[in-house]
Amino acid sequence: MNxxxxxxxxxxxxxxxxxxxxxxxxxxxxxxxxxxxxxxxxLFFTTMFTLFLPESHMRTMLHQLLxxxxxxxxxxxxxxxxxxxxxxxxxxxxxxxVMMTSGGLYISAYGSFARILTDNLIFSTYIVVVFKxxxxxxxxxxxxxxxxxxxxxxxxxxxxxGLILASLTYRYRTIGPIINIxxxxxxxxxxxxxxxxxxxxEIQSISVFIPVTYPFDLSRYxxxxxxxxxxxxxxxxxxxxxxxxxxxxxxxxxxxxxHRESIHPSSVM
Amino acid sequence: MSSKRLLEIYAHLYKEFIYVRRYYSILIMVFIMPYIMAxxxxxxxxxxxxxxxxxxxEKFTSTTGEEDVFTYFLxxxxxxxxxxxxxxxxxxxxxxxxERGTLEYIFLSxxxxxxxxxTFPIPWMISIIAVSILSYMPFFVLKFGFPFSIEMIQGxxxxxxxxxxxxxxGLLAATLTLxxxxxxxxxxxxxxxxxxxxxxxxxxxxxxxxxxxxxxxLPTSHAVELIRDVIERxxxxxxSGRLPILLxxxxxxxxxxxVSYKYVLRRGxxxxxxxxx
Numbered sequence: 001m002n003x004x005x006x007x008x009x010x011x012x013x014x015x016x017x018x019x020x021x022x023x024x025x026x027x028x029x030x031x032x033x034x035x036x037x038x039x040x041x042x043l044f045f046t047t048m049f050t051l052f053l054p055e056s057h058m059r060t061m062l063h064q065l066l067x068x069x070x071x072x073x074x075x076x077x078x079x080x081x082x083x084x085x086x087x088x089x090x091x092x093x094x095x096x097x098v099m100m101t102s103g104g105l106y107i108s109a110y111g112s113f114a115r116i117l118t119d120n121l122i123f124s125t126y127i128v129v130v131f132k133x134x135x136x137x138x139x140x141x142x143x144x145x146x147x148x149x150x151x152x153x154x155x156x157x158x159x160x161x162g163l164i165l166a167s168l169t170y171r172y173r174t175i176g177p178i179i180n181i182x183x184x185x186x187x188x189x190x191x192x193x194x195x196x197x198x199x200x201x202e203i204q205s206i207s208v209f210i211p212v213t214y215p216f217d218l219s220r221y222x223x224x225x226x227x228x229x230x231x232x233x234x235x236x237x238x239x240x241x242x243x244x245x246x247x248x249x250x251x252x253x254x255x256x257x258x259h260r261e262s263i264h265p266s267s268v269m
Numbered sequence: 270m271s272s273k274r275l276l277e278i279y280a281h282l283y284k285e286f287i288y289v290r291r292y293y294s295i296l297i298m299v300f301i302m303p304y305i306m307a308x309x310x311x312x313x314x315x316x317x318x319x320x321x322x323x324x325x326x327e328k329f330t331s332t333t334g335e336e337d338v339f340t341y342f343l344x345x346x347x348x349x350x351x352x353x354x355x356x357x358x359x360x361x362x363x364x365x366x367x368e369r370g371t372l373e374y375i376f377l378s379x380x381x382x383x384x385x386x387x388t389f390p391i392p393w394m395i396s397i398i399a400v401s402i403l404s405y406m407p408f409f410v411l412k413f414g415f416p417f418s419i420e421m422i423q424g425x426x427x428x429x430x431x432x433x434x435x436x437x438x439g440l441l442a443a444t445l446t447l448x449x450x451x452x453x454x455x456x457x458x459x460x461x462x463x464x465x466x467x468x469x470x471x472x473x474x475x476x477x478x479x480x481x482x483x484x485x486x487l488p489t490s491h492a493v494e495l496i497r498d499v500i501e502r503x504x505x506x507x508x509s510g511r512l513p514i515l516l517x518x519x520x521x522x523x524x525x526x527x528v529s530y531k532y533v534l535r536r537g538x539x540x541x542x543x544x545x546x
């Protein structure tokens with residue numbers, strides 16, 4: 001790859017980032033409503049959880065729940081952003097133009113990663129503030145290095161997973177219900193919603209086969225210690241390998257989408 | 270009612286049923302989601318049990334008065350999923366026709382405009398209610414052994430009555446959103462309010478008093494209690510105190526919604542606010 005190609009690829013990425021962020025901040029009313037409705041969703045799940053919690057365990061469990069909300073938004077936003085990115089390209093009939101850019105679909109998809117990071121930064125900050133104000137719970141991180149390495153891997157693996165899902169759903173008219181149906185089981189099975197050790201044994205035996213489980217488990221360990229699924233060095237290794245695998249698969253399926261669209265462009269409506 | 274008017278209604282319902290058939294994944298979600306969410310909610314209880322022991326379920330029983338965690342959550346969440354969908358779809362259908370530029374075509378046709386726009390959500394509502402009743406069936410079969418006992422039929426009727434006033438709330442929301450570019454925001458906000466204040470997954474008595482007052486004006490709070498009365502507490506549908514409240518809420522929400530909707534449409538025709546171009 002020569003200098004001109006690198007520059008063109010970087011231009012594609014920066015144009016895609018710009019477009020994604022512009023679209024994200026275009027819908028101001030949605031952002032304002034989101035500020036009001038998010039605490040209601042948090043309160044709903046938290047109130048439901050407190051049905052089971054004696055007062056003595058309330059703070060520890062609410063801290064776990066705070067982490068769950070942060071993790072949940074990472075995977076969820078990766079699924080929504082990548083899927084709506086690809087579906088949006090299809091609906092607007094601009095697939096050909098995007099495929100003609102330097103790097104094609106895969107490189108231009110990086111713009112949705114900027115949207116994911118922005119959304120997560122806003123959401124995580126907001127949710128930490130909401131938990132502090134509502135329940136007087138602080139986000140404490142016992143081992144920041146493990147936490148942030150785990151978080152980085154969680155972002156990357158969720159992005160790879162999002163690309164795979166996007167390539168499977170972009171031809172469907174209503175991606176929302178499909179994502180909802182997929183995301184909730186994944187959130188349970190991968191220990192994002194609740195720590196793996198607190199799940200029934202039958203579910204734990206499935207969780208260990210899901211690649212997404214490990215980076216999130218690592219990150220949770222970095223925040224609250226407790227136990228990891230595998231011994232720590234092995235969990236690092238498995239997390240890195242799973243992330244690589246998921247992103248390679250994500251790359252391959254997007255290349256396949258390009259190939260398929262160039263031979264058999266599907267109708268939009 | 271003249272045969273011409275009946276034909277109009279049929280034409281609109283047919284058109285919307287085609288949309289329902291096209292976007293069938295929404296109905297799949299209505300069927301599956303209550304089970305997925307009830308499992309998640311039950312797992313919250315299991316996680317608490319792993320961490321604090323038997324006292325987790327003891328606390329649940331003492332707060333809710335119920336022992337069967339899954340049943341408790343499924344009944345509530347089984348109503349939440351269709352409720353939010355009815356509200357968001359009803360509030361968005363007219364605005365989405367505007368966005369597509371097809372509202373003008375409907376208004377150009379020789380039919381009643383108010384009838385046309387009010388019939389938009391009916392097929393969705395019928396389909397969603399039918400599928401939510403269907404989605405309760407496997408659970409009823411597992412719990413009671415047969416899906417058509419007197420109690421269960423009362424449960425289905427309770428679901429139907431409980432969800433009907435939501436059409437009014439959706440239409441009221443639609444009147445607020447017709448002129449907003451982001452027409453989905455009111456529906457999203459209402460989803461959050463209905464989710465938290467309706468007591469789908471906890472008794473509203475655990476909320477502060479002022480919140481309980483707010484939840485009393487929501488039909489969903491009464492609907493979920495009506496279904497619990499019939500299915501869990503074995504109180505007959507007619508004997509439940511929630512039934513007259515819900516029956517009263519049907520016209521209470523629908524009539525003002527239709528009046529304000531008609532007003533907004535008439536005003537929109539005069540000012541051109543309802544047209545895309």
